[in-house]
Amino acid sequence: MDVLFYIFSAIMILFGLGVVVSRNPVTSALCLVVSFLGLAALFIQLDAFFIGIVQILVYAGAVMVLFLFIIMLLDLKSEEHQPMNYMAFAGGVILAVVFVVQLASVLSSFKAGELGFPLQQHELTLAENAEGLPEAAQERMAEEKLPDVHLVGRTIFTHFNFPLQVVAVLLLVSTIGVVILSKRKLT
C-alpha cells in the first residue's frame, strides 16, 4: 500500500508542477484535472471514500469543466514570451523554498506524526457507533467494512445541520450573483 501512496503523490505533485509551468492555459487546466485525480486517490487511501468521490465529481468534473469552458469562451492564447521580471520571479521562488524548508523543519520535530496510522476497530465499539445508522450500514460495520457515506451523512445531518442549511443558501446566492454578474448591462 505504501507504493500506492508514493505513486499517487508523485502524480499529484508532478502534474501540479505542470499547472504552474505550462504557458498554455488549456494545458494547465488538464494538468490540474490529473492532479486532482491523484489527490482523490490519496483521499481514498485514507479511507475517506465519500470525500474522494466528491473530489472527482465536483473538482475534476464540474469545476474544471467550468474552467475549460471559460478558457475557450474567452479564447485565451498562450502567454507570449515577455521580458520576465526577475525580481518577482526570484521573490516567488525564494518564498516557496523558505516555505518548504520551514515545513520540513517543523515536521521533523513533530514526533506524534511519526507514528503510523492506527488501525480502525469497527466491531469493538459497534454499539456506540451504530446509533442512528440504517441496518445495511450496521451489517457492513459488522463485516469490518467502513460504511463511509452513511457515517459522513450522519455527521453532516446531525452535528452540522445548521451549517448545511447556510451552505445551501450560499449556493443559491452565488447562483443569483453569477446571473447578475453575467448580464451585459449593469444598471
Added chain:
Amino acid sequence: MVTLNHYLFVSGLLFTLGLTGVMLRRSLIVIFMSLEMMLSAANLSLVAFSRFNLVNGLPNYNGQALVFFIITVAAAEVAVGLAIIVALFRARQTTSVDDITSMKY
C-alpha cells in the same frame, strides 16, 4: 511505513506549488487554478488528521464534514470568480494581471 508526516509534507508541497503559481503567473485564470490547488492541499491535511485521530475506532468525521463544506464553498467561489473574470474580460479585453492595475478607469 507511511505516516501522518508523509501526508502533511505532500499536502504542504501542493500548497507551496499553488503559492508559487499565484506569485509567478500572470494570467488570472491560472492564478485562480493555483488557488484551487491550495484549497485542496488544506483538504488533504484535514482528511489525514481525521484518519489519524480515531474516535471510537472510526475516523473523526467532523474533519471530513469540514472538507465537504470547503469543497462546496470552493465550487460556489469558482462560479462567482469566473463570472467576475468574464465581466473583466468584457471591459478590458485582457486577463493579464499586468494590465489590470487600476480599480476604476
